[in-house]
Amino acid sequence: MQTQANQLNAIIQTENLSKTVPTSEGPLHILSSVELIINPGESIAIIGASGSGKSTLLSLLAGLDTPSTGSIMIKGHSLTEMNEDGRADIRNQYIGFVFQSFQLLPGLTALENVMLPLELAGDKLAKKSARALLDRVGLIKRLTHYPNQLSGGEQQRVALARAFVTEPTILFADEPTGNLDSNTGEHIIDLLFQLNQEQQTTLVLVTHDPALASRCGRTIKLEAGEIV
Amino acid sequence: MSRFNLAMRLLARDGRSGELTILVLALIIAVTSSTAISLFGDRLQRTMTNQAAEFMAADLVITSPHKLPPIWHEKARGLQLSEAKTAEFSSVLIENDELLLAGIKAVSTTYPLRGYIKITDSDYQHEQTIHHGPTTGEAWVEKRVLSALKLNVGDPLIVGEKQLKISQIITYEPDKRADLYSLSPRVMINQEDLLATQVLQPGSHVHHFFQFSGDLNALTQFKRWAKPLLNPSQRIMDVHEDRPQLGTALDRAERYLGLSSIVVILISGVAIAMATRRYTERHFNTSAMLRCLGCKQREILWLYLYQFLVLGTLASLIGCLLGWVAQEYLFHLLRNLLPQHVANPSLIAVMFGFITGIVVLFGFALPPILRLKRVSPLRVLRRELAPLPTSAWLVYGLAMSVIAVLIWRYTQDLKMTATIIGVGFLLVVVLGGLIYAFFQLSRKLLPHLNLSWRFALQGLLRNSRASVSQILAFSITLVAMILSFTVRTDLLDNWQQQLPEHAPNHFALNIFPGQLEEFQQNLEQNQITGSQFYPVVRGRLVKINDVGVQQIVSKESQGERATHRDLSLTWTNQIPEDTKLVAGKWWQPKEIGLVSIEQKLAESLKVQLGDVLTFTIGSQQMQATITSIRKVQWDTMKPNFYMIFSPGTLDGYAHTFITSFFLPDTQKTLLNTLVKSFPSITVLEVDLILKQFKTILSQLTQAINYLLYFALLAGFTVLFAAVFSTLDARIYDGAIMRTLGANRKFLSTTHILEFTLLGFISGLIAVIISEVIIFALYTYVLKMDFQMNIELWMVIPLTGAFFVGISGFWGVRKVVRQSPNTVLRNI
Structure with missing residues (x-):
């Protein structure tokens, strides 16, 4: 019964999720039969060696890529039955991202980068919210700076602000500290968990870093595309 | 509406960061030149028409x-x-x-x-x-x-x-x-x-x-x-x-104006295509990020289409304004040559410039923009995921359609437009294949080259598809410039030949055989140069192969007019200058009873070689067989004839002589003496008409020269812009190589070599394409004789190498100067 209740409440649920790509030496199985249930408010760390399929799993869960077989449900919507436009809607409504390589748009200032997702959703108060969040991450004096005028840590803080500004239901983070030194990385992680707490976001995090993984509520380990 | 607002904000941000400069520049050049040429051409044409009206x-x-x-x-x-x-x-x-x-x-x-x-x-x-x-x-x-x-x-x-x-x-x-x-x-x-x-x-x-x-x-x-x-x-x-x-002169000038316009638009189109390609490549990440943030593919497309629409409108407006200023300046420069009252600028011509801008923008920019919507959102995780390039059919198809519409607008000839586009397409495919094959072959050379050359060649070979399209783009630009230049030069030479400085400006008719010698001597004594003296017998064409001509010719045709009056019939042993046989053979001495007929009249009368023509001369009738058909240049100011007979055919009929000669203004008084000594001879003065004609030609020449400079200027600007739009990858590679220890001199040499090679090959290809097009153009459109231009083969590849090399060097000098770190962070 417990499992069923969990399944009903699950915010992310996968069934028999696999990803196979053809290569010159036959099909390569990146993920095989992944079964996963993530409940609202949970924080999950996906760990594993390079090539174990962590990033692929993340991209499938976030609807950035499509699986070869299996299904993914997000808040009761079947991602796998949607087309690309449907998945875009889901991303816009529920999902936020933080990337290892920050992915800020080079032509936009810090403020504009943070405003962008709100503007896409047609939010009239985009500027106000974006300012508030940049203030929250300590960059109120850097609003008009362009990404290449910011340090790595500052860029990732802008990225955090951008991810949280829409108050997403789920936040996907791909090696958020991978490009930062350990000191800066720690600050970013602190900030990430603080914001996560404040907004009650479900957090799915891919990392190599055992210390970071230990701060999450649950750890999923991947080996050769399978959960172990 | 909010999407539109967002698009505007993105546009403003892009504009501020300098992302759009090249694109906007190319577009402004296209619109400026097409507006200027369209306005100038339109006004010039209407002014000329007014002037022609004055002559009537x-x-x-x-x-x-x-x-x-x-x-x-x-x-x-x-x-x-x-x-x-x-x-x-x-x-x-x-x-x-x-x-x-x-x-x-x-x-x-x-x-x-x-x-x-x-x-x-x-x-x-x-x-x-x-x-x-x-x-x-x-x-x-x-x-x-x-x-x-x-x-x-x-x-x-x-x-x-x-x-x-x-x-x-x-x-x-x-x-x-x-x-x-x-x-x-x-x-x-x-x-x-x-x-x-x-x-x-x-x-x-x-x-x-x-x-x-x-x-x-x-x-x-x-x-x-x-x-x-x-x-x-x-x-x-x-x-x-x-x-x-005005004859054919104005007609040709108009066609040249049209050609220049297409040329500049084509050049700018190439630049727009290249600039847009760079723009889209630099926006892949943005698109991927937007997709991640929940933008649908259609929305992304519209986001960019809105931006381009507004950009196009703004750039076109600026272009229209600049174009207007440019043509005003042209008229200002030509004010002494043109009639006092120049026709007013027409709104339609301005509109045409504007519409051309928008059409050219989308014709050349749409395919790359379409690529943006296909960027996978997964690119945020995996940078190397580039969307599939837009199908070549769409890229070239769209651009060619735009050019086809423009060519059709100027030529009003569907068949010719199809021929030009068809030949152009075939050339691009064949030459593209050839360059590709050349690249494959040159791979074998690599191990034998020194480091700089090897890196330069590898730069081209690394992405041979992109290099092929770059070479084709440069070639098209060069072709456009060559066409502008060659056609203009030949056009002017042709006019010059037609009306040399001492073209005859007087005709003398009714010279009786008894006066011939004396009259000739008189001219010689006064050092007046004249053309050949032709005997003239007046006669009327009455029958073709024993059928009355009135039953054959159609109403209001040239043939009909020619049979309603006496024609001047002449004979000579040699083919007159400025005349070309288009069918049959010229007679041998002592062949009697043969006639050579002018081409257009022959067509109008529907006669062919071997047909027998009957003429009445005075009260008698005589017959002659057509043995050749001639093409006559009527505007040479020398005596020309519809019918030339073999010597002996017209013997026994009363005849007089006709000639034409050049008399300078200063010797004008001689005319009175001449007329007095030979009262029966009629002298026709055509010097005033000739002067008018020459004035118009020199006006046209000036105008055409300025248009050429305009086209060349546009070409060079665009060449620069185009080189710039291909720089990103090279700058990035350069920065990496510097981190690996390549020194500045090595990098400069490699880049110059690479671009010079690119320019040289482009120049070579351009000459091949140009010669084919010029041949077709001369033969079918301008009706001038074609001759292979050896200088072109030597000059153009070197010009291409020089200019592409220079602009390439200019563009990548940043890599060489800045610290690699700055370059890498800005990518």
């Missing part, structure tokens, strides 16, 4: 040996056309015991409807321009009349039965024609006095000119109404179609 003194003229029935005038009045009337005839004047065959011209008070008359009562310093003819009782005469008849201004002059007073000397008459009435010394009188002269009796030989002017639509309507009512002796002339005097 009206927009539309009906020539007739009789008066027109009243209903014609009623119709013209109904359409609110202005009317004027002139009558021209020859009359012998006798004053002070001197005789003169004068060309009398009686004009109505409304004459001239277009243009002006220049008169003076003493000398050229007191010349004045007026817009009416003489009043009743007055006679205006050419200076020659005064000297020939020993008269002065103020003296009476008797024309027929009417005594008039000579009040002015005519120095310029707008509608002077190259016929007997116009070229005899002119006496202009008022139409009211015509009856009183009693010169014109029933059956008198007179030419009536009924002149009309007014609104173009009304004129067209009038012409359409009048045409079916014309009888064979009447003709209708329209400035828009017939353009007397």
Whole structure:
């Protein structure tokens, strides 16, 4: 019964999720039969060696890529039955991202980068919210700076602000500290968990870093595309 | 609306960061030049048409040996056309015991409807321009009349039965024609006095000119109404179609204007395509990020389309403004050459520039933009995921459609447009394949080259598909510039050849065989150079293969006109200069009974080699067989003939001789002496007409030169812009190589070599394409002779190498100067 209740409440649920790509030496199985249930408010760390399929799993869960077989449900919507436009809607409504390589748009200032997702959703108060969040991450004096005028840590803080500004239901983070030194990385992680707490976001995090993984509520380990 | 606002904000941010500079620049150049050329061409064409109208003194003229029935005038009045009337005839004047065959011209008070008359009562310093003819009782005469008849201004002059007073000397008459009435010394009188002269009796030989002017639509309507009512002796002339005097010159100039326009648009289109490609490549990440943030593919597409639409509109508006300024400046430069009253700029021409801008932008930019919507959102995790390139069919198809529409607009010829596009497409495919093959071959060379050369060649080979399209893009730009240049040069040379500085400006007719030698000597003594003397027998074509010509020729055709009057028949042993046989063979000496016929007349009469023509000469009939068909250049100012017979064929018929010669202004007095010594010889002066013609040619030449500079300027600017748009990858590679220890000199050398190679190959390809296109253009459009241009083969590859090399070096100098870290962070 417990499992069923969990399944009903699950915010992310996968069934028999696999990803196979053809290569010159036959099909390569990146993920095989992944079964996963993530409940609202949970924080999950996906760990594993390079090539174990962590990033692929993340991209499938976030609807950035499509699986070869299996299904993914997000808040009761079947991602796998949607087309690309449907998945875009889901991303816009529920999902936020933080990337290892920050992915800020080079032509936009810090403020504009943070405003962008709100503007896409047609939010009239985009500027106000974006300012508030940049203030929250300590960059109120850097609003008009362009990404290449910011340090790595500052860029990732802008990225955090951008991810949280829409108050997403789920936040996907791909090696958020991978490009930062350990000191800066720690600050970013602190900030990430603080914001996560404040907004009650479900957090799915891919990392190599055992210390970071230990701060999450649950750890999923991947080996050769399978959960172990 | 919010999407539009967002698009605008993204656009503003991109604009601020300098992402759009090249694109906007290319677009502004395209619109500026197409607006300037369209405006300039349109105004020039209308000015020339106005000028042509001045040469006819009206927009539309009906020539007739009789008066027109009243209903014609009623119709013209109904359409609110202005009317004027002139009558021209020859009359012998006798004053002070001197005789003169004068060309009398009686004009109505409304004459001239277009243009002006220049008169003076003493000398050229007191010349004045007026817009009416003489009043009743007055006679205006050419200076020659005064000297020939020993008269002065103020003296009476008797024309027929009417005594008039000579009040002015005519120095310029707008509608002077190259016929007997116009070229005899002119006496202009008022139409009211015509009856009183009693010169014109029933059956008198007179030419009536009924002149009309007014609104173009009304004129067209009038012409359409009048045409079916014309009888064979009447003709209708329209400035828009017939353009007397200007002949093919203006026609070619117009085609050149059109060509220049297409050339500049093509060049800019290439730049836009390249700039957009760079723009989209730099926006892959943005697109991926937007997709991540929940943008749908369609929304992304619209986001960019909105931006381009607004960008296009703004750039086009700026371009229109600059274009307008540029053409005003052109007219300012040409102000001394052009007529005083230049036609006003037309809004349609400006609109055309604007529309061209938008069409060209989307024609060349849409395919790369479409790529943006296909960026996978997964790219945020995996940077190397680039969307599939847009299908080549779409890229080239769209661009070619745009160019095809433009070519069609200028040529109005679907078949020719299809040919040009078809040949162009085939060339691009074949040459693209050739370059690709060349690249594959040159891989074998790699191990044998030194490091700089190896890196340079590898730079091209690394992404051979991109290199092939770059080479093709540079080639097209170069081709466009070559076309502009070569066609212009040949066009001007051709005109120059047609009317060399000492082109004959006088004709002498009715030289009797007994006078021939003396007349020739007289010319030689005065060092006057003349053309060949041709014998002339007057005869009429009556039968073709024993069938009456009237049954064969179609109404109003050239053939019909030629059979309604006596033709000048001549004979000669040699093919005249400026003449080309298009069919058959020229005769050998002593072959008798053969005739060579002019090509157009042959077509109109539907005759072929071997057909037998029958002529009546005086009261006799004679026959000759067609053995050759000639193409004649009519505008050479030398005697030309429809029919040339083999020597001996016309023996026994009375004949006179005709020639033409050049007489400079300074020797003009010789004419009077000449006319006095040979009173029976008629001398026709065409120097005024020739002068008008030359003025127009020099105006056109100037205009065309400026257009060429414009096209070349656009070409070089765009070449620069295009090189810049291919730099990103090279800058990135350069920065990496520097981190690996490559020094600046090595990098500079490699880059210069790579771009020089790129430019050289492009130049070579460009020459091949150009020669093919020029051949087609000359043969089928401009109707000029084609000759392979050896200089082109040497100059263009080097030019390409030089300019592409320079711009490449200029573009990548940043890599060499800045620290690699700065470069890498800015990528």
